[in-house]
């Protein structure tokens with residue numbers, strides 16, 4: 525039996541790590557299928573597929589990959605054109621260091637802040653997590669959320685101290701982005717061309733900024749806390765760069781039915 529050559533992505537629509545992989549596939553115009561999962565209801569399926577519980581998960585031929593950085597590395601290896609890694613070794617190392625910084629330092633903090641706007645209200649959390657799903661899922665999520673809330677709090681650092689820590693670090697993350705932008709040319713973080721550094725920095729910041737080109741708009745109305753978070757950073761040069769990068773470089777979807 526030959527493996528399906530069309531990659532299959534299991535993802536959370538709302539998530540910034542997932543957005544990295546969607547954008548990489550779309551950038552490379554790599555036709556792929558997507559299955560959206562509901563955060564909190566995803567575990568058994570993802571574990572069965574990949575032996576761990578986090579999304580994104582990508583089936584590529586006979587292999588099942590996870591971790592956005594590892595998936596992009598593999599996409600780049602198999603289909604290097606258009607490139608996401610700079611050709612120059614020093615520039616490539618810098619781009620990968622920026623990817624690592626946004627994945628490891630920034631992404632957990634902005635995710636904590638994003639979920640802090642939803643965690644206290646089961647109806648808001650349900651609207652967010654089950655957007656695009658049918659009534660049965662919405663009802664069961666609404667009933668299950670009070671029991672899942674403590675797990676979300678723990679996994680996402682959503683205690684008072686964790687939220688305060690993430691909020692205190694956010695300006696420093698934008699300082700770092702803006703310092704990288706000082707060294708950039710033509711609006712690209714590394715080497716004067718679009719790379720994994722731009723893709724990652726912009727995708728990670730969507731947790732709060734939500735540019736209109738992000739493929740899955742948040743259900744309206746946004747919780748006031750999220751509006752406040754976004755408005756608090758919207759005028760920063762780093763935030764404006766994220767919005768421009770989405771407007772100019774977020775490729776159309778290569779998803780197939």
Ligand SMILES: N[C@@H](CCC(=O)N[C@@H](CS)C(=O)NCC(=O)O)C(=O)O
Nearest residue numbers: 539540541577578579580591592593
């Ligand atoms: N380092 C991983 C992080 C992935 C990650 O944290 N995914 C979250 C969604 S934003 C997840 O699936 N969490 C569910 C869980 O931990 O059970 C990557 O880059 O893909």
